[in-house]
């Protein structure tokens with residue numbers, strides 16, 4: 299049974315998250331990795347161009363998004379967190395999911411990711427449907443390659459460097475044949491946040507696994523079968539991505555810093571809490587025909603609050619987002 303903490307006591311909620319992370323009978327004994335994945339999938343539906351999706355709403359509790367095969371298995375994470383929300387109904391699911399993700403990263407030895415409250419929940423499927431974009435093309439498909447990654451993350455406003463930094467989360471957790479169809483962990487200790495994923499990706503020999511599942515790559519280490527998805531391999535095949543893989547493999551501090559920025563931005567996508575909410579800024583930039591960076595600075599995007607700067611260079615969607623006069627439905 300989770301503890302009720304005073305309204306607004308987010309440190310108290312963090313302490314409760316740490317308690318539910320201990321799950322001796324689940325996976326590698328920790329709910330941490332699946333909590334991180336929940337925060338990411340709740341946020342990664344954002345579209346800078348269509349002005350919808352993102353971490354507001356916790357729409358993954360409803361209809362289409364819950365049934366999306368890309369989200370298979372995330373009900374475990376939702377269920378792990380449910381007692382905390384029930385004991386503390388003042389916190390929205392959307393705030394709890396994102397806070398649980400950042401606390402799990404921290405608890406597993408990762409960096410402090412900036413987080414602030416203010417997300418709302420969509421009450422039902424029709425409410426969620428109104429705010430969510432086209433689910434089927436929003437989350438990445440592990441069977442594809444570099445251009446797919448640029449399409450998916452570019453749509454959220456991410457640069458090549460940020461794509462690589464975010465992919466470093468695959469140092470956590472594992473694939474499940476009954477969820478994604480892929481199988482196995484990326485590293486030997488999948489409940490410890492580190493730059494191990496980049497080290498292994500760049501130094502080990504990865505060969506296609508011979509099995510009756512989808513194409514994935516394997517390397518046996520310390521008697522354990524480790525894996526890489528085709529999208530992970532694409533980070534070494536593409537010369538720009540590769541440069542960042544090598545940098546992060548050498549420099550864990552740099553990885554932690556860049557990951558914290560990119561993940562902090564991720565959980566802000568689609569948030570419309572007030573004049574500094576990312577969704578608000580995207581609309582304002584479009585309306586005034588200004589680059590997002592400028593509008594976000596005017597609104598205190600850096601300097602204390604979460605930085606919501608967009609990817610800038612290389613993102614084909616930025617120009618479209620600035621030029622678009624479309625009103626958001628958010």
Ligand code: HEM
Nearest residue numbers: 331332335338438439440464467471472473474477478529
């Ligand atoms: C780059 C594109 C990405 C692809 C194609 C991808 C794909 C996948 C797949 C197929 C799984 C296995 C799911 C399962 O079978 O349970 C997985 C797990 C996971 N992913 Fe990703 N992912 C991507 C990016 C990310 C990002 C950006 C994050 C977070 C920043 C992330 C965090 C995780 C975590 C923590 C797990 C382990 C979950 C668990 O142990 O239950 N992934 N991912």
